[in-house]
Amino acid sequence: MLAEGFTNMSRAAWRALSTAADTAAAAAAAARLSGSRWEKLKNGKAGVWCRSLLSDYKEACREMVVGAQERPLKASMYAAMLGGGWFCFYSKPGQSEFKAALVECSNQLGLLSPWIRSATSDAHVQNLVKLQSQGRLRCLSLGLLSLVYSVDYDSDATLYEAQCSSLAVPWRKLPHRVLDIGFCWCWWVLESKMKDYDVNKEEFKHLPADMQGTSPPDLHGVQRNERMHRQSWLPLSVGDQNK
Known part of the structure; x- marks a missing residue:
């Protein structure tokens, strides 16, 4: 029985060693296979193209850094141009912003009497509203505007x-x-047409030429007006009229 037990233990040890050897051989074969696949992919056309592309980008970045260090003024100008272009592209209004601005301007004019509105502002806004209601307005994006x-x-x-x-x-x-130009969050033609939208110049066309235009007062005029305004709030001094 002792010999038979020793034989069984020998067989079990041999099977364990065989299993371990097979496992190690399979792992080594898988490693060789994966390594060969990686080497094949790396040395193939796609791998060579990717390495050359990365090398070109690396060299371009290095030259850009070296050029910026050698010519900082030129690099600053290029950076400012790129930043300005990005800002213009980011701040460019679109069709929804134009519709919102048109509605706001129409509401501002609607709060005024027809006798007070500016004829230029009212005609421009009414034309845009008419074209929009007819579906004849288009918005074209040109990148920066x-x-x-x-x-x-x-x-x-x-x-x-x-x-x-x-x-x-x-x-x-x-x-x-073209009816309007959108640039830097603003529609420039619409804004210029809405300048002094609450001033009807037709009311003053019958006045003399020197009264049709006004100029801002100077410093002495402002001080005189403020002084007269303060004096208007003072109580009147009534003298002794019986004497």
Whole structure:
């Protein structure tokens, strides 16, 4: 029985050693296989192209840093231009901002009497509102700024003239149809038309020329007006009129 137990223990030890050897061999084969795949991928066309691309970018970045150190003024100018371009692109208003500005200007004019509104502001805003209600306003993004222009027909119109591309307005006529320019969070034409929107110049056209325009008062005039305003609040001094 002792010999038989020794034989069984020998067989179990041999099986364990065989299993460990097979496992180690499989792991080594998998490692060789993965290593060969990685080497094949790294030395292939895609790997060579990626390494050359990274090398080019690395060399370009190094030259850029060296050039900035050698010519700081030029580098600062380029950085300022890039920053300004990014700011213009970020602050460029779009079609939704134009609609909101148009609604705000229309509400401001609607709070005024027709006798007080500026004819220039009212005509410009009413024209834009009419074109928008007809679906004839378009907004074009040019990267650093936006353009609002008018077209002849609504995009949803089913007329032949509206759907035929050969009858569309050519690009050379676009400058004549531009209605506003959006730049730095502002629509410049709309803002200029709304200047003094609560002043109707037609009311003063019958006045003499020297009374149609006013100039801001100087320092002495402002001080005199303030002094007269303070004196108007003082109680009146009534003298002895019986003497």
